[in-house]
Amino acid sequence: MRAGEIAGRPVVTLDTAEDIAEVKDVVFSHDHGYLVGFTLNKRGWLSGPMKETLDWSGVRALGPDAVMVASGDALAARDAESGATGDAEDVVGGRVITDSGRELGVVTDLVVEVDEQARVVGYEIGGATVEEGPGGDRRYIPLPETFAVSSSALIVPASVTGFIRDDLSGFGSAVDEFRAQLEQTS
Template structure:
């Protein structure tokens, strides 16, 4: 078993090679070139790093449907509600708040809302809050967002480019998680490939309504076949947007 690696001016010598060399059977890798063992370990490290990056890309984005129905739990362990809908600014992408459903005997829509600024953490299994006082007593904040231009439900809306090319029908909203989560794109039933769903990053849409989302033409050039590829597509769109400013 290799338990140590020595580095000197001649290159890299693992302990096994060092023992063999002392017995007159090994060889020293000179000239700075990596021996087979070092190359193998580098390859394994690269593979591990790539797997970690893929996992991070997958966990970075969530479908809105994956957040809906998550329990809302206090840090004291009290399960007080379920997420019903996510209310967001469709132009800026900022998450405003969650509408809620009750649990148990109080199942059904609650006349209370959870503002994002009151969320302690959005985890893979629950939305965590400090305590029940984090909930708003009325839906005024929600109503302001829904009544604003572009407010309302975007699921089922058609997506068109400025030039009039249909990109498909919105089936979900993609949320970039983190300390300041944003809606950064959409899952779409592709108009170009029947039966296929694609992921489209969207920056500064031209207009948003419950029936139609009009996006810049560049959005059509950056699509992904899955959530893992959305990060690269979003970065490509941002880069082009900066270059055209």
């Protein structure tokens, strides 16, 4: 799923069925792209950023209509010691450039794969360099297992161009194939 789809989802407690927050953004680790949690906004017309964040370990379920947590205790003050992390908003707008010097596009969203763990596995890109295709003017590019993110530019291996997809169906296998190919060539 796309990180942008998760933003705005209510965070609901399983014990009291209250909507205690809503997702503002995803927070991921810079080294392997693991989703470490979410930044939050207040709900309703008092909306605005909250000091508390939600750690991935406190998430009981990430559903299409709500993020379920056991109780209000799942929210905690942001831990400054949690290592190098970034938010989707730090990355969106960054240019994606191959290591051979070709611009592929501009990041419009992150692609998140969710099972036991959740990880950022790709970018949705758009912009002038992306041509209109059958799936619109968005493309999905897989990321290497370890990737370095900066807010201005993202350098990806040139071989990624063979694994760019028009939509998210089958994107998981594109990620796997791209990573397997990187493994072979390294």
